[in-house]
Amino acid sequence: MSQQKYHLRILSEPEEFSAVEALQRLVWPGNETEVVPAHLLIAAVKHGGLCIGAFITTDKESEQIVGFVFGLPGIYHTPDGPRLMHYSHMLGVHPDHRSEGLGFLLKRAQWQMVRKQGVDRITWTYDPLLSRNAHLNIAKLGAVCNTYHIDYYGVLRDGLNVGMPTDRFEVDWWVHSQRVNRRLSRQARQQLDLAHYLAAGAEIINPSGLRADGLPYPRPIRFPFDIQDSSLKAEDYPGLLLVEIPSDYLQIKVLDPNLALEWRLHSRQIFPVLFQHGYFVTDFIYLRGNPARSLYVLSHGDHTL
Ligand SMILES: CC(C)(COP(=O)(O)OP(=O)(O)OC[C@H]1O[C@@H](n2cnc3c(N)ncnc32)[C@H](O)[C@@H]1OP(=O)(O)O)[C@@H](O)C(=O)NCCC(=O)NCCS
Numbered sequence: 001m002s003q004q005k006y007h008l009r010i011l012s013e014p015e016e017f018s019a020v021e022a023l024q025r026l027v028w029p030g031n032e033t034e035v036v037p038a039h040l041l042i043a044a045v046k047h048g049g050l051c052i053g054a055f056i057t058t059d060k061e062s063e064q065i066v067g068f069v070f071g072l073p074g075i076y077h078t079p080d081g082p083r084l085m086h087y088s089h090m091l092g093v094h095p096d097h098r099s100e101g102l103g104f105l106l107k108r109a110q111w112q113m114v115r116k117q118g119v120d121r122i123t124w125t126y127d128p129l130l131s132r133n134a135h136l137n138i139a140k141l142g143a144v145c146n147t148y149h150i151d152y153y154g155v156l157r158d159g160l161n162v163g164m165p166t167d168r169f170e171v172d173w174w175v176h177s178q179r180v181n182r183r184l185s186r187q188a189r190q191q192l193d194l195a196h197y198l199a200a201g202a203e204i205i206n207p208s209g210l211r212a213d214g215l216p217y218p219r220p221i222r223f224p225f226d227i228q229d230s231s232l233k234a235e236d237y238p239g240l241l242l243v244e245i246p247s248d249y250l251q252i253k254v255l256d257p258n259l260a261l262e263w264r265l266h267s268r269q270i271f272p273v274l275f276q277h278g279y280f281v282t283d284f285i286y287l288r289g290n291p292a293r294s295l296y297v298l299s300h301g302d303h304t305l
Pocket of ligand 1: 132
């Protein structure tokens with residue numbers, strides 16, 4: 001990880017927001033209407049929103065934006081009345097600078113700034129089938145999730161999303177929680193691997209198959225409890241479950257859109273049911289290798305702390 005080469009700052013100048021517009025075209029290529037324009041970014045940051053950019057210095061001693069995170073203030077409702085939150089709308093890293101820890105750095109900077117606003121919760125959505133995003137959001141940042149939106153945005157026309165129902169996880173990032181503090185501290189948490197979870201009694205409810213061409217395909221789901229039974233008590237549920245997703249969904253979308261759709265419909269049959277029965281996504285396992293494997297960890301009960 002070569003993070004030292006990046007410098008981050010809060011954006012405030014019109015030309016910086018134009019640079020963010022241009023970067024969006026690289027990160028979500030294909031359709032101009034999906035770009036959040038500079039004037040909206042400016043309106044948001046002048047009213048409690050936050051846009052942080054990451055830059056590198058090029059050979060000619062000029063700088064180039066290579067990543068950004070953008071969010072705006074929002075409201076959520078509690079039994080005690082409405083509370084302020086931060087809604088993180090976009091995180092984008094230049095394709096040449098991914099998997100170098102920059103997404104993590106941008107989110108950590110967002111976390112630092114939002115805490116200063118006296119806000120305790122940041123939310124955002126992402127496609128639950130994107131393994132890299134899951135690894136970053138859940139395993140590295142400590143966000144949790146028990147909300148599944150079916151076709152959240154309706155039709156999106158950019159290159160990453162075209163032609164696929166836009167199902168999304170909505171995650172909660174409790175910015176003062178121990179979980180998040182530990183994961184963002186300079187001393188990285190030791191990540192738990194599959195062996196740890198299997199030893200703790202977790203079972204994979206949808207182990208995927210592998211086709212001859214190397215692409216994973218979804219196999220039947222085995223729920224370890226009766227999903228029709230609404231009278232189950234906490235002790236009737238296994239404490240930990242594992243749900244497998246493809247490690248490279250974007251590749252599947254390109255090579256076999258029908259298989260990509262199958263995966264979408266498959267995960268739609270799993271997550272809303274588990275959330276309804278009291279499970280939270282609390283961790284993510286990415287097993288690098290050939291083939292790589294990716295699994296969500298779900299825990300029963302409230303795991304926001
Ligand atoms: C999602 C995105 C912002 C992440 O940025 P990034 O700079 O690559 O993120 P990081 O490097 O901090 O973290 C990614 C982690 O995933 C890991 N990773 C890479 N490929 C992976 C995969 N297929 N499955 C799981 N993890 C993977 C990386 O190794 C890294 O983990 P590590 O630091 O433990 O090694 C970037 O990929 C992006 O711009 N994607 C397109 C736009 C998008 O999806 N935005 C988010 C929704 S708005």
